[in-house]
Amino acid sequence: MNAPIPAHLLPQLDPRPVPAEMVEALKARFGERCSTALAVREQHGRDESPFDVPPPEVVVYCESTDDVAEVVKLADRHAVPVIPYGAGSSLEGHLLAVQGGVSIDLTRMNRILSVRPEDLTVTVQAGVTRMQLNTEVRHAGLFFPIDPGADATLGGMSATRASGTNAVRYGTMRDNVLALTVVTPQGEVIHTGTRARKSSAGYDLTRLMVGSEGTLGVMTEITLKLYPLPEAISAATCSFPGIDAAVRTTIQLIQMGVPIARCELLDANAVRAVNRHDKLTLPESPLLLMEFHGSEASVAEQAATVQEIASEFGGEGFQWATTPEERTKLWTARHRAYFAGLQMKPGSRTVTTDTCVPISRLAECINDSVAEVEASGLMYYIVGHVGDGNFHLAYLIDPDKPEERETAERLNLQLVQRALRLDGTCTGEHGIGLHKMGFLVSEAGAGAVDMMRSVKRALDPKNIMNPGKIFSL
Structure with missing residues (x-):
């Protein structure tokens, strides 16, 4: 018989059951787009990390920002976790339902909303993939340079502050996201940033959300910089x-x-x-x-x-x-x-x-x-x-x-x-997720991580947004 994985290498599970009342409400609202089938749940409870975790209890396929807001409002009412899901290509356990809950599948939110070649910007829904975007804008002589190995969704890439092979010249997602539409933990829809290339207007909420790994809100629309195709x-x-x-x-x-x-x-x-x-x-x-x-x-x-x-x-x-x-x-x-x-x-x-x-x-x-x-x-x-x-x-x-x-x-x-x-970092582009939570404390220090916790508690007091990731509460 195979020996078990040592306990210190396993994620800490703290499931919060989804009430039957909430499941019924989701099925009434979303019909066939709400699934409790085991095969569907297992698909949404597995990534490329070395962790094996029980799947979420419910999967909802959202097609608009309003859909996401409806799910989150119900989750807020019942204090149930929600986990955004894109391509499922995470390497650090970002999408795993360590506290149970509802997986919000954004892959059907795959529309390119507007391309503005004169401003070198594009606005997309979070389920658009990088390859899909580049196919769409190529006819205008433009491209989007951020390219992690997988054909990841732009929502997932923003959530993990991804980069890839072009980062040495074009930067990372941090440098290329101009504005966001975000559903907050209370189900409110907010907009951060504009299509302007710079701003000094208040706290930089766009940068706060980019790299937050779904722990502060669900990004549903993203405005990005584009670049001319090289000669x-x-x-x-x-x-x-x-x-x-x-x-x-x-x-x-x-x-x-x-x-x-x-x-x-x-x-x-x-x-x-x-x-x-x-x-x-x-x-x-x-x-x-x-x-x-x-x-x-x-x-x-x-x-x-x-x-x-x-x-x-x-x-x-x-x-x-x-x-x-x-x-x-x-x-x-x-x-x-x-x-x-x-x-x-x-x-x-x-x-x-x-x-x-x-x-x-x-x-x-x-x-x-x-x-x-x-x-x-x-x-x-x-x-x-x-x-x-x-x-x-x-x-x-x-x-x-x-x-x-x-x-x-x-x-x-x-x-x-x-x-x-050597004055480096534990993660250049994959994010913290589950796997690097201990490393974050070593890198940033307890005081800085406590400040992150304060932000999390202020914005998400019920701890429903992808809980158990980046740091423990």
Whole structure:
């Protein structure tokens, strides 16, 4: 018989039952869009984190802000938790119903409400995905650059303050959300921000909501910045004798101010995995995957500079991908690296790290972390948005072997402690969720976390908005 997962690695469950009266009211209001079927609930109670938690008791498919407000008003009346649900691609347990309650599925709220090319802005419902948005605005010569690996919803991306491969040039969701429509814990609909590019009007409620992981309100509509499609785009790959050489090349590029749009690291394990998964033939050694945006002349100049710097650190095999088809093939493989990595160990799950450090300390952080995981014997791979100091070390574990989970969590703790010593963060883009609650206290300090709790209690006194996430009350 398999040994159980140790208690200290399990989330703390504190279920609050949904009263039959509330279930009846939801079914009367939403009909077939309200489900208590086990299969539907289980789908909404599972993400990509290593946690197994009982599913929510009820799932409601909302199609408008008014729908969300109706659900939240009922939840407020009965003090029942509500958990927003998008693509279900969270890595940190954000959508898990640790206190039971109702899952608010926003995927049917998938309309693009307005595109304003003259202002470079777009307003969307929260269930629109990043790929859907880019397909819609491409005809206007525009694009939205934030691209986490999954085809996540823009509501989920805003809730976790996501970023991705383009962050080194275009920033994160924090930098690209202009305004929001939010349903408060009392079911009131509020609007934060405007389409203006800046404002000094009162507290910045938009930034408060972006990154709040559904704990302060449900975002239903989002106004975003768009960018003109570059005149010229070129991607390149370059292989290195070791991870250290690839990282030091990246550091040199950033410190010299080369305006590279994307700079991704794949270690030899990750390259091997994407080769098998996507039938590529990349050299199976540490690899930088880069992209350059601008005019024809500026792209050529950037690429020449990068090639020169890379050669100083032993980089070789510089390969160009200038056609859209070639670039798409490379970046699709990069975005599938998570699932490609899982296939290295069939049946495995991952404990995935998400640290980000100042660029000057990146080599030290990665090298020491690699030495530790090599000594542990666990299978692993590394991918990273190293252009902004963010990398992911994924530990592959057998879910039936709790000792592997314990080893992975120990290594994760050591990595986070190292990142914090180097003035970094425990999470560059995935958020806190369940998995990093202890790390938040180490990073921000007890006083700062107490201030966050004060905000939570003031806005959500009944603790119904995605409770049990970010910090405990």
